[in-house]
Amino acid sequence: MVTFDRFVLSNGLRVLVHEDPSTPMAAINILYNVGARDEDEERTGFAHLFEHLMFGGSKNVPQFDTALQRVGGESNAFTNNDFTNYYITLPAANMETAFWLESDRMLSLSFSEKSLDVQRQVVCEEFKQRYLNQPYGTAWLRLRPLAYQLHPYKWATIGKELKHIEEAKMEDVRSFFNRFYNPGNAIMVVAGHVTTEEVRKLAEKWFADIPGMDMPQRHLPQELQQTEARRVTFKTDVPANNIYIAFHMGDRLSEQYYAADLLSDILSRGTSSRLYRRLVKESQLFGEVNAYLLGSLDPGLFIVEGKPLAHVSIEEAEQAIWGELEVLRSQQVEDYELEKVKNKVESTMTFSEMSILDKAMNLAYFELLGDAGLLNAEVAKYRSISASTLLEAAKQIFTRENSSTLIYLAENHDGQKHSA
Amino acid sequence: MDRSIAPDYNEIDRFDLISPQYERWANGMDVFVFDGGEQELLRIEWIFENHYLEGKSPIVNLAxxxxxxxxxxxxxxxxxxEKVDFxxxxxxxxxxxxxxxxxxFTLTKHLGKVLPIVREVLQQAVFPENELQTYIRNNKHSLGISLRKNDFVARRLFNKAIFGSDPYGFAPVESDFDTLRREDLQRLYQQQLCPANCKLFVAGKIAREVMPLVRDHFDDLWGGKTMLPSRSQVAERSFLHSVDAGKLIYEEREGALQSAIRLGSLFIKRSHPDFPAVQLLNTILGGYFGSRLMTNIRxxxxxxxxxxxxxGSLQHAAFFTIATEVGVEVVGPTLKxxxxxxxxxxxEPLEADELSLVKNYINxxxxxxxxxxxxxxxxxxxxYFQGLDNSYYDYNFQVLRNSIPMDVMETANKYLDFDKMVKVIVGKY
Structure with a gap:
């Protein structure tokens, strides 16, 4: 149970406070409701590039990190397709510094040319390090546009291509800031050795004079129901074959999301899971195989990914995966197995309460979903999913017409690569 | 309100460390219990010092x-x-x-159910042949994939260049997996995973029933039949300098967009009196987001x-390392x-301002x-595993507080020697 108080400033900034006196630290998490899905298709990767620029100084704080490190704090951020999340941890006694820093960059970012030049390069190196220069690193750049044809989830957060980042201009930066970075579009959570009263005072002091703005409604193109199987194969220089199958599924608040999450746990969470037991250990077709959700807010993707061993053909490997999905579509999961994956959900939620930063991020995320209180209802929601709901979800999700398959074929994958 | 003025801040002047309850049990096991937190959960670790079978590669230990x-x-x-997951x-x-x-990691309410599983694992593992074969096959497969990652390869080459043939430098190749024999695993299991070689760490909210339960499973019923190898059986491991000190090791990768760079050398351990000073130095150079290397190169x-x-401060040695991945066209400039x-x-002595920032950051x-x-x-x-206790943190705090810019410069001169560092580049250069 993560307790919290909530108040809203007159400019629209929502503030949540979680008091945890057992730590000497405080975590300040600010979530901006803007992600890669809000980008222009011709300028992708921008929300993430912008996140880098938020560390490039603001009107009264030439160097964000320096000012924070001086008081014993640390900071970082991440961007995904749905939102951008900034966080600071620091000794609670120095909490006010975080308010100073966060409010200043919300009020007036510096828009420094030098920062834009450098961060464009840094993000291009990040693009290479995480996507282009890794085996299978391009998978998401290929799988997303295969599965999504209309919704902006069709591009990855890092962007479609290096060129989009290289061409980012200062005027784009300014208009992005003006459009999305304002108090009404942000959720601030303060957790740790703090009191709601102190936080309220500091929030009023530092954030209240930042002008509020009405946020335009989001109108994203929604994906049409997929009606036939999609498939792309790349024969390329990778060390081993790899299969990705993506299925469309419900949005984050749908019952199907919870069912799908439990299905993915049944398939591949822990070493007792079905795919691991049956395809890795028993039939010995795969070196590794996993099932997981991308976890997006709008209707998302259920992914099954596996690397077949060298002697196994792609056809045989795919058939084995589909075989397991077919079992989920045709046979109700036994109570015991359902109980098992629900127990794991419960213990994972409990362990996440060990960290104030995790708690702060979770509260912000659920507040974005509509109400931070949903966090404390999660376990009950998972508990309420029945075996018949799982069966129904499996039937809807795991069909050929709903699948997008991406195959990497290793150029030298000929079954005799183990010669010493 | 003047936003250009930073709020006041406090320097950190103390750390309240939880000291463990210590016991030695009759079977020779050292037990450390950390009681704290509100959540009804526990982390329990059984930690065994590595032993190596004579004439066998450390692949046996990995397996x-x-x-x-x-x-x-x-x-x-x-x-x-199945049971653990349930x-x-x-x-x-x-x-x-x-x-x-x-x-x-377990919820306290299930402790009584999971401890018997752990006991079986630690006392009666059998290492089935078919499981070992699966392990060998899958690890050869995944090694093949990892070896295509430049940073993975750079780390292996680096360890080898620093530690040579010592187990610290061990990096398995495919054929190592083929040497694995079930009997060797069993032998090592008998020798190494015994109570006398075990340190037990229990952390969490220690309800009254917790320790009696743990004790039931791991004291009385886990006898001391096995013995630690005598000192003379454990080869002395000494490290004077990096095996390939000063060498440039380059592995070219066709089509690389980035190169992984790793450089460094053997270093002093945490038990050395200068350790807090080198840690301060390391932080300034590359140990945090605002470090000299990040500020300049990123x-x-x-x-x-x-x-x-x-x-990295290990039990028998320590090493210093700088690591990055950079565009292939800027490898030379990065090294410079x-x-x-x-x-x-x-x-150049650093500015007092930078030094105080780093001190505050570390604290x-x-x-x-x-x-x-x-x-x-x-x-x-x-x-603890370096032969120290929590008073180290007081010492560290004092050294940090008293450090002046000249000290940092002296430490740099004493411990950093770019020419003698091993330099590994994987990619294009």
Whole structure:
């Protein structure tokens, strides 16, 4: 149970406070409701590039990190397709510094040319390090546009291509800031050795004079129901074959999301899971195989990914995966197995309460979903999913017409690569 | 309100560390209990110092840890996995330079159900042949994939160049896996995973029933039949300098967009009186986001997504390392800038302002790393396995507080020598 108080400033900034006196630290998490899905298709990767620029100084704080490190704090951020999340941890006694820093960059970012030049390069190196220069690193750049044809989830957060980042201009930066970075579009959570009263005072002091703005409604193109199987194969220089199958599924608040999450746990969470037991250990077709959700807010993707061993053909490997999905579509999961994956959900939620930063991020995320209180209802929601709901979800999700398959074929994958 | 004026701040003047309850049990096991936190959960670690079978490669040690959960006299691999997962617990073996461990995370309410599983694993593992063959096959497969990652390869080459043929430098190749024999795993299991070689760390909210339960499973019923090898059986491991000191090791990768760079040398251990000083130096150079290397090579030049340095303090040795991945066209300039930053530290005293910032930053991260009872246990382990105790942190705090810019310069001159560092480049140069 993560307790919290909530108040809203007159400019629209929502503030949540979680008091945890057992730590000497405080975590300040600010979530901006803007992600890669809000980008222009011709300028992708921008929300993430912008996140880098938020560390490039603001009107009264030439160097964000320096000012924070001086008081014993640390900071970082991440961007995904749905939102951008900034966080600071620091000794609670120095909490006010975080308010100073966060409010200043919300009020007036510096828009420094030098920062834009450098961060464009840094993000291009990040693009290479995480996507282009890794085996299978391009998978998401290929799988997303295969599965999504209309919704902006069709591009990855890092962007479609290096060129989009290289061409980012200062005027784009300014208009992005003006459009999305304002108090009404942000959720601030303060957790740790703090009191709601102190936080309220500091929030009023530092954030209240930042002008509020009405946020335009989001109108994203929604994906049409997929009606036939999609498939792309790349024969390329990778060390081993790899299969990705993506299925469309419900949005984050749908019952199907919870069912799908439990299905993915049944398939591949822990070493007792079905795919691991049956395809890795028993039939010995795969070196590794996993099932997981991308976890997006709008209707998302259920992914099954596996690397077949060298002697196994792609056809045989795919058939084995589909075989397991077919079992989920045709046979109700036994109570015991359902109980098992629900127990794991419960213990994972409990362990996440060990960290104030995790708690702060979770509260912000659920507040974005509509109400931070949903966090404390999660376990009950998972508990309420029945075996018949799982069966129904499996039937809807795991069909050929709903699948997008991406195959990497290793150029030298000929079954005799183990010669010493 | 004048936003250009930073709010006042407080310097951190103390850390309240949780000291463990210590006991030695009759079977020779050392037990450390950390009580704290509100959540009804526990982390229990059984930590065994690594032993090596004479004439055998450390691949046996790697395999031992991976195969621990693959079967006991009465439970198959599948049954072990099933039971652990059913209780929502996490049980995993870990293998590091010095230790083989089994780590359990569990809700306290299921402790009585999961401890018997752990007991079986630690007392009656059988290492089934078919599981070993699966392990061999899958690890050869995944090694093939990892070897295509430049940073993975760079780390292997680096360890080898620093530690040579010592187990610390061991990096398995495919054929090593083929040498694995079940009998060797069993032998090592008997020799190494015995109570006398076990340190037990229990952390969490220690309700009254917790320790009696643990004791029931691991004291009385886990006899001391096995013996530690005598001193003379343990080969003396000494490290005077990096095996390939000063060498440039280059592995070319066709079509690379980035090169992984790793450089460094043998270093001093945490038990050395200068350790707090070198840690301060390391932080300034590459140990945090605002470090000299990050500021110059990422935030000024944009050569990389990240660059950092670190000190690994092991039981028998220590090493210093700088690591990054950079665009292939800027490998040379990156090396030059690294050299320049080291030179600057040796020749120019840093500004008092930078020094005080780094001191505050370090104290803040120490405070932040004490946020829950698990991290208190981790802090203790960090010093304990180096033959120290929590008073190290007071000493560290004092050294930090008294450090002046000249001290940092002296430490840099004493411990950093770019020319003698091993330099590994994987990609294009």
């Amino acid at each position: 031992l840890s991976s195969q621990l959960l693959e079967g006991t006299h009465s439970m198959s691999s599948a049954e072990i996995a 209780y929502g617990a996490f049980l995993r073996p870990e293998y590091s330079f010095d230790h083989t461990s089994l780590v359990l 935030e000024d030049k944009g050569y990389t997504y990240g660059i950092g340095s670190g000190i 800038e690294i050299e320049k930053e080291i030179k600057r530290l040796k020749e 803040g991260t120490i405070l932040g790393s004490l946020e829950n009872v698990f991290s208190h246990a981790d802090k203790f382990k960090q010093v």
